[in-house]
Amino acid sequence: MATGRQPAPTDDAALDPRIARSRAAIVAAASEHFLTNGYLGANVDDIAAEARVSKRTVYNIFGGKEQLFREILAEAFAVAERFSTEVVSTLADADNADEAAAELRATAVNLVRPVLSGRVVRLRRLLIGEAERFPELARDYYERAPDRVMDALAEAMAQLGRRGLLSVDEPRLVSEHFAFLVLGAPLDRALFTASDQEPLTDEVERRALQGVDVFLRAYGPVRNSTGPAS
Amino acid sequence: MATGRQPAPTDDAALDPRIARSRAAIVAAASEHFLTNGYLGANVDDIAAEARVSKRTVYNIFGGKEQLFREILAEAFAVAERFSTEVVSTLADADNADEAAAELRATAVNLVRPVLSGRVVRLRRLLIGEAERFPELARDYYERAPDRVMDALAEAMAQLGRRGLLSVDEPRLVSEHFAFLVLGAPLDRALFTASDQEPLTDEVERRALQGVDVFLRAYGPVRNSTGPAS
DNA sequence: GCAATACTGCACTCGTGGGTGTAGTTATAC
DNA sequence: GTATAACTACACCCACGAGTGCAGTATTGC
Numbered sequence: 001m002a003t004g005r006q007p008a009p010t011d012d013a014a015l016d017p018r019i020a021r022s023r024a025a026i027v028a029a030a031s032e033h034f035l036t037n038g039y040l041g042a043n044v045d046d047i048a049a050e051a052r053v054s055k056r057t058v059y060n061i062f063g064g065k066e067q068l069f070r071e072i073l074a075e076a077f078a079v080a081e082r083f084s085t086e087v088v089s090t091l092a093d094a095d096n097a098d099e100a101a102a103e104l105r106a107t108a109v110n111l112v113r114p115v116l117s118g119r120v121v122r123l124r125r126l127l128i129g130e131a132e133r134f135p136e137l138a139r140d141y142y143e144r145a146p147d148r149v150m151d152a153l154a155e156a157m158a159q160l161g162r163r164g165l166l167s168v169d170e171p172r173l174v175s176e177h178f179a180f181l182v183l184g185a186p187l188d189r190a191l192f193t194a195s196d197q198e199p200l201t202d203e204v205e206r207r208a209l210q211g212v213d214v215f216l217r218a219y220g221p222v223r224n225s226t227g228p229a230s
Numbered sequence: 231m232a233t234g235r236q237p238a239p240t241d242d243a244a245l246d247p248r249i250a251r252s253r254a255a256i257v258a259a260a261s262e263h264f265l266t267n268g269y270l271g272a273n274v275d276d277i278a279a280e281a282r283v284s285k286r287t288v289y290n291i292f293g294g295k296e297q298l299f300r301e302i303l304a305e306a307f308a309v310a311e312r313f314s315t316e317v318v319s320t321l322a323d324a325d326n327a328d329e330a331a332a333e334l335r336a337t338a339v340n341l342v343r344p345v346l347s348g349r350v351v352r353l354r355r356l357l358i359g360e361a362e363r364f365p366e367l368a369r370d371y372y373e374r375a376p377d378r379v380m381d382a383l384a385e386a387m388a389q390l391g392r393r394g395l396l397s398v399d400e401p402r403l404v405s406e407h408f409a410f411l412v413l414g415a416p417l418d419r420a421l422f423t424a425s426d427q428e429p430l431t432d433e434v435e436r437r438a439l440q441g442v443d444v445f446l447r448a449y450g451p452v453r454n455s456t457g458p459a460s
Numbered sequence: 461g462c463a464a465t466a467c468t469g470c471a472c473t474c475g476t477g478g479g480t481g482t483a484g485t486t487a488t489a490c
Numbered sequence: 491g492t493a494t495a496a497c498t499a500c501a502c503c504c505a506c507g508a509g510t511g512c513a514g515t516a517t518t519g520c
Contacts, residue, residue: 018517018518038362041270041363055468056509064508122362125358128358129268129355131421131424132425133271135425138422138424139423139424180418185406185409185410188376193372194362194368214448217448219444219447245495247488248497249496273478274477275478284498284499284500285479
C-alpha cells in the first residue's frame with residue numbers, strides 16, 4: 001500500500017485527487033503534532049481530527065503511526081536538503097577581499113535566518129529528542145542538512161583560500177568555525193527555550209555579523225605577522 | 231540528600247536507611263531510563279524492576295512519575311551547576327599573554343571533556359526533546375549550566391581584557407565565541423548521533439585546541455592596528 | 461449514468477502503563 | 491523484645507491510544 005501503486009502514474013498522490021487532498025491534510029496536521037509532542041506524545045486520533053479526516057483514512061494512506069512519522073520527516077528532510085545547497089550559493093564568487101567579506105556577511109544572514117526559525121528549531125528538537133529511539137533518522141538528518149551545509153561552505157572557503165582572500169588550510173574546520181561563530185550560541189539557547197518568541201531577528205543578525213567580524217579577524221586576508229602563506 | 235542533612239528529621243532520606251537505599255537505587259535506575267527513553271518512553275514498572283524495588287515503593291517515596299522525573303533532573307542540575315563554576319577556575323589568574331593562552335587551552339579542555347561526555351549529551355537530548363512538554367525544566371537547565379558557564383567565562387575574559395591580554399569589549403559575546411569555537415561543531419554532531427562511541431577524545435581535544443588558536447588570532451594580545459585599549 | 465474506489469463513522473479489540481489497596485514480611489529504633 | 495515504619499507481592503482499576511472491521515456514503519474516472 002505504501003510502496004507500490006500499479007497502473008502508470010509514478011506517485012500515488014497523483015492518482016486520485018481525494019488521496020492527494022487527504023494526504024496533504026494529514027501531513028500538515030501530523031507535522032504539527034509530531035513537532036510539538038514528539039513521537040510518543042503525538043496521537044493519531046488527534047492528527048486525524050485536525051486533518052478533518054477519519055482515522056481510517058490515515059491508516060489507509062500511511063499504514064501506521066511510525067510510517068507516517070517517517071514520511072513527515074522524509075518531506076522535512078527534503079526541504080532542508082534543498083535549502084542546504086542554496087545558502088552558500090554565491091560565496092565562492094568573490095574575487096577581492098571586500099567582496100569576500102560582503103559575501104560572508106550575506107551568507108551569515110542566509111544561514112542564521114532559516115536555521116533559527118521556529119520550524120527548523122522544532123525539527124531539531126524533535127530529532128534530537130528521538131535520537132535514541134530513531135538513530136538513523138537523526139543521523140540521516142544531520143548528514144543531509146547541517147553536514148551538507150558545512151560541506152558546501154567548506155568548498156567555498158577553499159576557493160576563497162586559493163584566491164588568497166582567506167587563510168584556509170582545513171576548509172572543513174574553517175567552515176565549522178564560521179558557522180558556530182555565527183549561530184552557535186543563539187542556536188543552543190533556542191533548543192532549550194521553547195514557547196518562543198522567535199528571538200528578535202534583528203538582534204540575532206547583529207550577533208551573526210559580529211561573528212563574521214571575529215571570523216575575519218582570525219581568517220581574514222592573509223596577515224603578515226608571521227609572513228605570507230607561501 | 232540534595233539540600234540538608236541533620237540528626238533532626240529535616241530530610242526523609244536521613245530518617246531511615248531503608249528509604250535512603252531505595253531512593254538512591256530508584257534515582258539511579260530512573261536516570262538511566264529517562265535519559266534513554268525520554269519522559270513518555272520511560273516506564274515506572276521497568277524502573278522499579280531495575281532498582282530492585284517494588285513499584286509501590288517508588289510511589290511511596292516519589293509520589294508519581296512526574297515528580298520522580300523532576301527529582302532526577304534536580305539532582306542532575308545540581309551536578310551540572312557545581313561543575314559550571316569549576317571550569318573557569320584559574321582562567322583569570324593569567325598575567326601575561328603566554329599564560330593566558332595556556333589557560334585558555336586548559337579551559338578549553340576542561341570544557342570540552344565533560345560537555346561532550348555521554349552523560350551530559352544525553353541530558354541535553356532529554357531536555358531538548360522535552361522542551362515543549364517541560365519548558366521550565368529546559369530553561370532552568372540552560373540557565374544553571376550553559377548560561378552560567380558563559381557568565382563565568384565572561385567574567386574571566388573581562389579580567390584578561392582589563393590586563394590587556396585579550397581585546398574584549400563585550401565579554402559575554404567573547405565567551406560565546408570562545409565556547410562555540412571550541413566545542414560547537416562536535417556538540418551539535420553529538421546531539422544527533424546516538425548509539426555513540428563517545429567521539430574520540432583525542433580528536434575532539436585537538437579540534438578544541440584549534441578552536442583556541444582561532445580565538446587567539448581574533449582576540450589575542452591587543453593588536454596595534456587601532457591602538458591599545460586605554 | 462455507472463462502476464470503482466476513496467472516505468466516513470463507529471464500534472471494537474487489545475496491549476500498555478500510571479496509579480492504588482492491602483495483607484503480610486522485614487528492617488529499624490529504643 | 492517490641493512497636494513502628496518500610497518494603498514486597500500481587501491483584502486490581504482505569505484511561506488512553508494504536509490499530510481493525512465494516513457498512514454506508516460521497517467522489518471520481520470514463
